[in-house]
Amino acid sequence: MADIKARVKVPSTAAKGEIIEIKTMIAHDMESGQRKDKSGKVIPRQIINKFTCSLNGKEVFRSDWYTAVSANPYLSFFLRASESGTFDFAWHDDNGSIYKASAPITVS
Amino acid sequence: MSDRALGRAGLTRRQILIGTAGIGLMAMPRWVQATPAEAAAAIAKITGGAKPAAGRITLRLPQIAENGNSVQFAVAVDSPMSEADHVKSIHVIAEENPFPQVATFYLSPANGKAEVTMRMRLAKTQTVRAIAVMSNGSAYEAQQEVKVTIGGCGG
Numbered sequence: 001m002a003d004i005k006a007r008v009k010v011p012s013t014a015a016k017g018e019i020i021e022i023k024t025m026i027a028h029d030m031e032s033g034q035r036k037d038k039s040g041k042v043i044p045r046q047i048i049n050k051f052t053c054s055l056n057g058k059e060v061f062r063s064d065w066y067t068a069v070s071a072n073p074y075l076s077f078f079l080r081a082s083e084s085g086t087f088d089f090a091w092h093d094d095n096g097s098i099y100k101a102s103a104p105i106t107v108s
Numbered sequence: 109m110s111d112r113a114l115g116r117a118g119l120t121r122r123q124i125l126i127g128t129a130g131i132g133l134m135a136m137p138r139w140v141q142a143t144p145a146e147a148a149a150a151i152a153k154i155t156g157g158a159k160p161a162a163g164r165i166t167l168r169l170p171q172i173a174e175n176g177n178s179v180q181f182a183v184a185v186d187s188p189m190s191e192a193d194h195v196k197s198i199h200v201i202a203e204e205n206p207f208p209q210v211a212t213f214y215l216s217p218a219n220g221k222a223e224v225t226m227r228m229r230l231a232k233t234q235t236v237r238a239i240a241v242m243s244n245g246s247a248y249e250a251q252q253e254v255k256v257t258i259g260g261c262g263g
Contacts, residue, residue, distance in 0.1 A: 019221045061216075066211060071178075
């Protein structure tokens with residue numbers, strides 16, 4: 001799964017103190033380890049087990065995911081606009097890969 | 109063969125395909141199903157043994173989920189999200205999934221509003237529980253039953 005596509009939707013500007021919604025989605029099978037292939041062999045688990053969001057390098061939101069998270073995980077959450085800068089999003093795969101996305105924000 | 113017979117043959121083939129997919133979905137290993145007791149144990153671990161109170165937390169779910177592979181849920185907690193009083197974590201538990209834990213969200217005053225939306229897999233009709241742990245250590249819970257028409261194999 002080399003071509004993992006992650007998308008994030010963040011408002012480009014916000015007033016200081018305003019509560020903004022962040023929407024994220026990543027293309028990933030979230031293979032649960034419960035399914036079997038045609039020959040009856042269990043397909044090994046491979047999911048994204050952790051999601052983090054940081055603003056200017058400081059973590060502001062984190063989530064642990066288990067096998068019950070649907071394929072192509074969608075997640076929306078809220079943040080209080082505090083300062084201008086860059087949001088960095090990271091999805092941690094069971095196989096050690098980290099998929100990344102970022103988005104700028106201007107807070108006035 | 110008349111057109112009608114052809115049409116019927118086509119439909120039959122499609123039905124067979126759908127049927128096969130259905131068998132695939134149903135071929136989940138039953139023995140891995142978790143029990144509500146296991147889910148309760150997981151919750152006790154989250155809350156440190158304390159019984160979570162009702163209220164302050166809202167769990168939004170469809171009453172009937174046609175496809176258990178993708179059931180959207182939203183959890184909102186009534187909290188000022190200040191330094192003194194905020195939600196520390198939100199846990200979502202699907203009692204009868206092979207693995208009851210769905211996701212855990214860690215929050216702080218930086219969130220401003222304690223609300224998350226996501227999509228989960230549900231293996232079968234069951235009760236979904238959401239637990240919020242507050243900054244003062246208290247816990248709140250909401251739960252709802254979801255009827256699942258086609259189970260999500262993922263569990």
